Amino acid sequence: MGNAPANLSMIRSLVMAILRYHGYSSMTTAIRSIAHDLEKILLLIGTQKS
Structure with missing residues (x-):
């Protein structure tokens, strides 16, 4: 299994920090609000302008 658990934990923590930063x-x-909405997800991670 290698580093997969540690990597997934790091990604989960990063996503939670981004969501908290955005209120x-x-x-x-948060998951219910942005699930299946690619534009919202891209806005949250800063790859698309609002």
Whole structure:
């Protein structure tokens, strides 16, 4: 399995930090809000201008 668990944990922590930075206090609410909305996801990670 190698480094997969550590890598996934790091990615999960990064995503949670990004969501908190953008004002989401609940991860469940954040996931429901942005799930299946690629434009919102790209805006959150800063690859697309609003």
